[in-house]
Amino acid sequence: MTGTLLVTGATSGFGQATARRFAAAGWRVIGTGRRAERLEALQAELGACFWPAVFDMTDEAAMDAALQALPTEFSAIDLLVNNAGLALGTGPAQECDLAEWKTMIATNVTALTAMTHRLLPGLIERRGGIVNLSSIAANWPYPGGNVYGGTKAFVQQFTRGLRADLHGTGVRVTSIEPGLCESEFTLVRTGGDKAAYDTLYGGAHALQPEDIAETIFWVASLPPHVNVNQLELMPVSQSWGPFRVHRDM
Template sequence: MTATILITGASSGFGAATARRFAKSGWRVVGTGRRAERLEALRGEIGDAFVPAVFDVTDEAAMEDALGRLQPPFSQIDLLVNNAGLALGTAPAQESDVADWKTMIATNVTALTVLTHRLLPGLIERRGAIVNLASIASNWPYPGGNVYGGTKAFVQQFTRGLRADLHGTGVRVTSIEPGLCESEFTMVRTGGNQQAYDVLYEGANALQPEDIAETIHWVASQPPHVNINQLELMPVSQSWGPLRVHREP
C-alpha cells in the first residue's frame, strides 16, 4: 500500500531532500512552504507523486485552507515530518532582537504544535507516525543559542509527551536531532552572510540535507512495532568541547 507523507518546510534543505527520498521509495508526498515557485519546481522534478501546499506555517488560517484543499489520497497523511523551523541571529541574549525570539517561538514551537494537533486524529486513525526535527541544541547549549536552543528543547520534550499521550494508539513519534549540517538554514540565521557561511563549513565535511532525509526514511521504514524515540547525529568532524571558565583579572 502506498503511503502519504506531509513535510513542512519542503521548499529547501532537509525538507526538499526528504521529499525526494520518500518519492523515490514510492511514497506520495505533500510538501508545504511559503515559496510557491520552489514547490512547483520540486513538483516538476518529482512528478505526480508530489503535491505542493503553499502556506506559512505560522498562519493558522492559511494552513487550514491549504490542508482543506488536499484531496484523497494526499489528504490521508500517514507520516508527518515537522521540519519547518529557523534560527535567527547569533548574538548573546542581552544583545538579541526580541522580534527574532518571537519569530523563532512562533515557527519552531507554536506552528509545530498547531499543525500536529490538526493532523493527530487522522494519524491515530491510520496508525501513522510523526517525526519532529529538533537539534543537538536540544541538549547541548552554546553561546548565541539562547531561544533557538530553547525552542528545540521544547520540540524534544513535546515529542516525548506525544509518545506518552499516544500510548496504545500505534502512532510512532521520533525526535531527530542533527548537529552541523550544511543548508540554507545558516544563511537565514546570519541574514544572508555568505562569508560567515563559508567560514563555518570550510573543511568541516558537515552533514548534508540528504543525510537527514536518509535518517528520516530509515526511521519510517522500521517495522510497525519499533519506535525510534530519539536520534542525535553529528558529522564525524564535530564533537564536544571543554566547558568554558571565565577568569577574573
C-alpha cells in the same frame, strides 16, 4: 511500505531532501512552504506523486485552508515530518532582537504544535507516525543559541510527551536531533552572510540534508512495532568541547 507523507518546510534543506527521498520510494508527498516557485519546481521534478501546499506555517487559517484543499488521493496522511523551523541571529541574549525571538517561537513551537494537533486524529486512525526535527541544541547549549536552543528543547520534550499520550494507539513518534549540517539554515541565521557560511562549513565535512532525509526514511521504514524515540547525529568532525571558565585577572 509506502503511504502519504506531509513534510513541512519543503522548499529547501532537510524538507526538500526528505520529499525527494520518499517520492523516490513510491510515497505520495505533500510539501509545504511559503515560496511557491520552489514548490512548483519540486512538483515539476517529482511529478504527480508530489502536492505543493503553499502557505506560511505561522498563519493557522492558511494552514487549515491548505489541508482542506488537499486532493482526495493526498488527504489520508500516514506520516508527518515537522521540519519547518529557523534560527535568527547569533548574538548573546542581551543583544538580541525580541522580534526575532518571537518569530522563532511562532515557527519552531507554535506552528509545529498547530500542525500536529490538526493531523493527530487521522494519524491515530491510520496508526501513522510523527517525526519532529529538533537539534543537538536541545541538549548542548552554546553561545548565541538562546531562544533557538529553547525552541528545540521544546520540540524534544513535546515529542516525549506525544509518545506518552499516544501509548496504545500504534502511532510512532521520533525526535531527530542533527548537529552541524550544511544548508540554507545558516544563511538565514546570519542574514545572508556568505563569508560566515563558508567559515562555518569550510573543511568540516558537515552533514548534508540528504543524510537527514535518509535517517528519516530509515526511521519510517522500520517494522511497525519499532519506535526510535530520539536520535542525535553529528558529522564525525564535530564533538563536545571543554567547559568555558571566565577568570577575573
